Amino acid sequence: MNNIKSIDDYLSGRMAPGDAFLFQANMLLKDTLMNDVEDQQKTYEIIRRYSRQSIKNEIIAAQKIIVAAPHYRGFMQRIARLFKNSNQLQLNIKTNIMNEEQMLKNQALIKHAYAAFNARDIDTILQVMHPNVKWSKAWEGDYATGHDDVRAYWERQWKEINPTVTPVGFRARENGTLEVEVDQLVKDLEGAVLFDGKVKHIYVINDGLLQQMDIELN
């Protein structure tokens, strides 16, 4: 029954070649020996798995020692900072992706608003304006504040001049505002060109609504 040692010798390659040959012949003749060899192979695999787990537990224990020891605190903090930076990096990437999405939405919003302006469709523009919008009055100075004020300003303006504004460039500024480069063509009511050039309209946009517009001349 006890073939433990001979199987151990055979499987570990310690058996002399002649004996190994005889052993193999025996295996072919006796199913029980063959089964024992298979079981013993499984046994070694079990020992290996037990051992790996056991070593891993020791490694985890060593890690706990370092995490808990006061004189490794600086070391652990440096490690933690690596992941803080990595988290920050991921956050930045995420924010940039959101900004990109936001940027596309805002561009569409602005284009829509300028098209409505050029069509003199005030109601459509007011739909995308914050109720307390602050709108720079290039023509009169100061701001128009709120929907009614803006409507009145434009109605006054269009009695005197005929402006056409086309957005041609967009840039998100670091302070969160949106810079829109605009081709501005202003004619008087007789069709004479009063101004033809580029200006910058700087927007504060919140939740898909225009909150403030300022003008920067190049």
Next chain:
Amino acid sequence: MVMNNNKLCTVKGREHFFVELYTKAFPAVARFIAQRGGSLEEAQDIFQDALVIYYEKVIAAPAEIIINEKAYVLGIAKNLWLQRYKVGSRNRPLNDLDTEALPDEQLATDKILKYLEAAGRKCMDLLKAYYYDGLSVSSVATLFGYSGIRSATVAKYKCLEKVRESVKQKSLHYADFIE
């Protein structure tokens, strides 16, 4: 198998070995994994597996072969990280890295392992010391308090038989081990 590094014979010696490796090699591994968007927990998990593999290298080969252990551990960790990243499954156990067992056999082995851990820890530790840690019979005798090589050898075979007997019984009642 020859034991090359006496300090690795005991739990205390290994603890020292692992703590030292942790301080030496973990920052580089952590940086590598942080740069790829991994978490601290993932870095620790990878590092633990990398140290198991490194330990196996050290006990199987003369230690002086490994010139830069920090670079060596980092190399193993990179491979582990890339393997997991490629496979997409973050939870492959270490055991599967270089063994291909059939799922059913794996399940049965896990059951047997649990049984043996509960029933015969001393035997398993002795077998580990001999077959896995690669200690000589005389070292095993000293470590486990046997009077000499002969009694340690007898103990080794007895333990081997005990485990093999469990394997046999569990194999006979194979159906019991498939949930």
